[in-house]
Amino acid sequence: PTDFEIGRDHELPELVVIGLDGHMNDEAGELAGLTQEEAGKRVLAWCEERGQLERTEPYRHSIGRCQRCHTRVEPLIMLQWWCAMEELAAPAIASIREGRVRFTPERFARVCLDWLENVRPWCISRQIWWGHRIPVWYCPDGHITVAETTPDACAECGSTELRQDEDVLDTWFSSALYPFATLGWPERTPELEAFYPGDVLTTARDIIFLWVARMIFAGLELMGTEPFHDAVIHSYLQNPEGRRMSRTLGTGIDPDEVLEPYGADATRYGLLKMASSQDPRFSFGSIEEGRKLAIKLWNVSRLLLQNAEGAEPAERPQALEERWILARLEVGRAELEDCLNRFDFAAAVKLLYRVTFDEFCDWYAEAVKPRLYDGDADARATALAALERLLKLLHIVMPHVTEEIWSRFHEDRLIVAPWPEPDDRYAADAEALDRVQDLARIFRRSSVLVELGGEERRIFDAVVKPGRVKADGNAAAELERLRGEVGRAEKMLANERFVENAPEDVVEAEREKLERYRRELDALSR
Template identity: 30%
Template sequence: MELAKSFEPGDIERRWYTIWENAGYFQPHMDSDKPSFCIQLPPPNVTGTLHMGHAFNQTIMDGLTRYYRMKGDNTAWIPGTDHAGIATQIVVERQLAEQGVSRHDLGREAFIDKVWEWKNVSGGTITQQMRRVGCSVDWSREYFTMDDTRAGIVTEVFVRLYEQGLIYRGKRLVNWDPKLGTAVSDLEVLSEEEDGSMWHIRYPVVGSDETVVVATTRPETLLGDVAVAINPTDERYQHLLGKMLELPLTGRQIPVIADDYVDAAFGTGFVKITPAHDFNDYQVGKRHNTSLINVMSLQATILDKAQVFGFDGSALGTIELPAAYAGLHTSDARKKMVADLEAQGLLVEVKPHKLMVPRGDRTGSVIEPMLTDQWFVAMTKVGEGDASGKSITEKAIDAVESGQVRFIPENWVNTYNQWMNNIQDWCISRQLWWGHQIPAWYDEDGKVYVGRSLEEAQAKAPGKTLRRDDDVLDTWFSSALVPFSTLGWPEDTPELRAFVPSQVLVTGYEIIFFWVARMIMMTTHFTGKVPFKDVYIHGMVRDHEGKKMSKSEGNVIDPVDLIDGIALQPLVEKRTTGLRRPEKAPQIAKATEKLFPEGIPPFGSDALRFTMASYATLGRSVNFDFKRAEGYRNFCNKLWNATRFVMMNVEGKDCGQDESLPLEYSFVDQWIIGRLQQAEADVTNALETYRFDLAAQTIYEFIWNEYCDWYVELAKVQLQNGNEAQQRATRRTIVRVLEVALRLTHPIMPFITEELWQTVAPLANANKTDSIMMAAWPVAVPEKINAEANARMEAFKDMVNAVRNLRGEMGIGPAVKAPLFIETADQTLADYVPYLKLLCRLTDGTLLAKLPEDDSPVAISGDARLMLKVEVDKAAETARLTKEIGKAEAELAKLTAKLEKPGYVDKAPAHLVERDKAQLAEFSDKLEKLKGQIEKLK
């Protein structure tokens, strides 16, 4: 197979991925005698597209998968997509809104049909993009979290947990998005600092002229106050404990209570307690057994009658609220109430205040703590009939404490334990239409019946008319089940036995609690096994300045654009089309033009993957730099060109396939063979310990620096001047080392290595399989490391560097050849001469007992003294050096004046000052060397 003159990744990538997938190489062999390796893909949103974070963690996952597959393990990388309840529903609702239609106009069933239509149209985008990155997932096992199989398992898990007493329905405070009309998880809430105000309000003490001043950032929730709290140790206000206060605007009276939650040094020392509208206040109210007064509708408007509840969820009645505020949105009610407080002389002052405002990540609306009826999983309760005597949470904590689950880096264990030890019951219901509808039905009296189907529920309620619960399950509920829901549970399948636990989960730190912990909980509870042995936590991919990638900032990079390349104008159009906030388009266009003035050049998948691998230092975030990707694209070209050179020199010739023929290995051959063993061991250890950065570094240094820059160059000498046995040994070495290097590189750069391996493998007697991805992983043989050859090679490198430095000092141009004299008693240095002539551009190299008496400069290399003998036109060289000295002196004067200018060093940006100082040192050094050369000429 003849290689093209240049590496063009596009055609190669598409061709080989199709071959791999069609050949079934991505599927596990299910040989129970071999170790199993499994990895679960964190399921991306079904309607989403690939981003740089995906490209980063998928490079790691695919690298591990390809490595263990080559080791011969029973390997499965299981792909799937998440139905992404809120995100997907919003997309479809926006599409309908453009047509002037709402989901309520359609009705639930017709709307769900619309979502399925959208899923079927756009759902394959991200999986096709994964193919472009080279992900070797087993597509035959691809799942969707709402397909029939997963839906059945979700229902089964819900029913079992309900029957064990671990799922219940209750009235609790949750994050509520008024615009979406649903509870949302903490992960879907963005808290950002905003400018606000702190209102200081007087609360009169009943039966006294005294008042207390309460500071609050949310005066509109005053209507739901049940108490005012002080710190128990605050001596200023002990006399008020147990007293009653008049709640402004309402006519109600509330008590003064003491609680450690209050910081006596903050504000006035008084804190209003509103348990139905603040999470911290909820806990205070629970400790003091107050009531909960809900003054807000689900649309964040003030009610005309407040609903009063106990902490057990019981309804305690209603309270009339001032009619002036009824129906007003909270923002409008705030303005009206503040005006009324001021009119009544109860507003003391208003101070500017920075505060963290929680907003929905999808809608931007303020998230309200809302008292609603929701479904919960009991996190600290032991299930009925559970022989372990442990709660779901305790089992998950034990899994990590026992070492069955290991976090990498280890410091994330602290985050995990902190969350687990402070866990609250999990709110699993969402007020959406798209999702797994909760398998619960109600009769006319509101009694609930949970079952796997309507028929099962009806059997529990004979003669009653049942209505299904409208709510759906939190997306994290179904995704928490994927370690076993994707492998045939509840049946005892071969896949379940082979792949639970899986070897590793690769994910980001932000979902340790939302996904990682819940998978551990669910899997240990339902299978008795941990879901995975290792949790590899990677950092976030940021832009080159360390900023978070954001569409609104215009710094988001599409990995496929990096692979294929894209011109500036199409890139601008792509980034500014279909924005949620069209007014941002000019800003995004400007940012795009600044970042990519010439568009994005094509890097190819392999260069992108190698860049990601090189960044994969444990736990650190990544600042993505195009220069680095450009460097690794050059690395691909280097590997391609080196292989072409090798093939041109060995193809059709004896490469040592016949083991019976004699082989004479030079010290250079022996050195590269030994270095290969060390590279094999280092890359293997790096992949085993998830140090992809070290694996990439080792591969890069071995292939570029040692194989290409040293060995391939030196092999030219051996192929030209060696006898038949020596040439055979060199040809054998050059192809076999290259073939192994390609296998070592394959997990990170799969496409180029496959293309080159197909050409190299037959000459290396390594084509025992049809694809490199099914070839054996290289195993180091330490016995092949030759210490003497290594020492000789290091001595030779030192001599090459010494001669090159001599050429530089003497100003000998690259086109000029010169003889080298070597003063040494070691006659084995004669072996170096043929190589030195090539690498150092020498006419000859002569070993002498003593160097000739001459003014030529001398270099030391080990015990040898080296001299280049060059006849120089002294007049011409003196003129050239004098000219160079003049230039250097002018630059020095210019930089010195700049740095000595008053105030420059103190006021100029630090990086500019450092640059100028570095240039000053550089020109000083250059001037010294130039003067030294002119002195030698004299």
């Protein structure tokens, strides 16, 4: 407390006037036996009786209160055990500076370093009921023995009448040992050898110095190496009204209210989509999007499995849409790994939505459907192989529905199936349907139908079904509109104030629109 620091600076005597029972003690003189609140009122009355009270006025200041009973908490000077921090902090600082422990987002490395570089001695003893006992023993003569295991006798006088300190270690001291204590340390167990150090820690920003920093220096001190290589600091999810979710404040959302109507996979998907370096608001829309994706995946899987019954998964692509989807799944794998390596979970689910909903379901499945209906053996085998790849990618986000679908044509578990290996055999066809997709968007928007031939026409007809709509759009007008959109987007992105000041997602959306307009203009101009 500030008044304690001021007293220390001025070398004032350190008086303890409140006892452990919460009442004023003998040091308080006439106030002895009163509670703090009673004593405060008595002091005010004395001042008023003596004409020394000039005025009373309300003002705001911080008062500590017990979380459970809301009783006012008073600072109390007591003898405590402390841990010197300089020697412990130095290796942790070096680990962060040299990149052996990386923070995501990077700015939180500075938060951790600021604390470590200005760290004070750490009070590690606590007077609570539960925790690791302080490893200190006393003999009747008051000698202190500190030991790793229960000693048989006093280290100074040899007395066997030892009493262990009743205090326990600070909870965060015990928590700092978590990465290795849970694996059998101090014994060199097989689990410790296999799982220490770990790879990634994910936690909240408000315990960076309470837990993250302390785990780092504890691991370095006791194990000789950092307990993890990456610390991913997640944001705080606010409720839909923009308030921080808190059990104490009653501002949270009951998980059952989400899990019951939407399911675990949709909830997992939605929460990952909300992941951000800022504090996002909870969005039922993101959860609903996850539910729709799960339903879409289930339906397309039923379609493929029912029409490929008896077939074995094998990549035997004969048609353009098969080479294209295998190429797109490989592109998706590489992009997904990049997202995961950057711990960009929102980008990962956005990518998986595109690969599943847009590419696999809306284009590949629709294009290959006629061949499946005709009993094409190569199409059936390749469909199952493509579905295998998709399920592996989606499993990290939607483990339950993907595992269930997998079980319909595999005896083993998806969770133990190997991750897809890099495969560039079909890389040349990764963009083979770009123009077809651009023309599909143009037709759906403006009814302008551009002539296509060969496999492109077959796929366009299977997916878009242009015969259901009258193709009477004005191609010249659509070209003019696209040129206008390209010009507008280029002008916006050339504006430095817009690029520098607008939200990053708004700028990125404008870049994506410009790219799409250019592709559509090129497709229509050929």
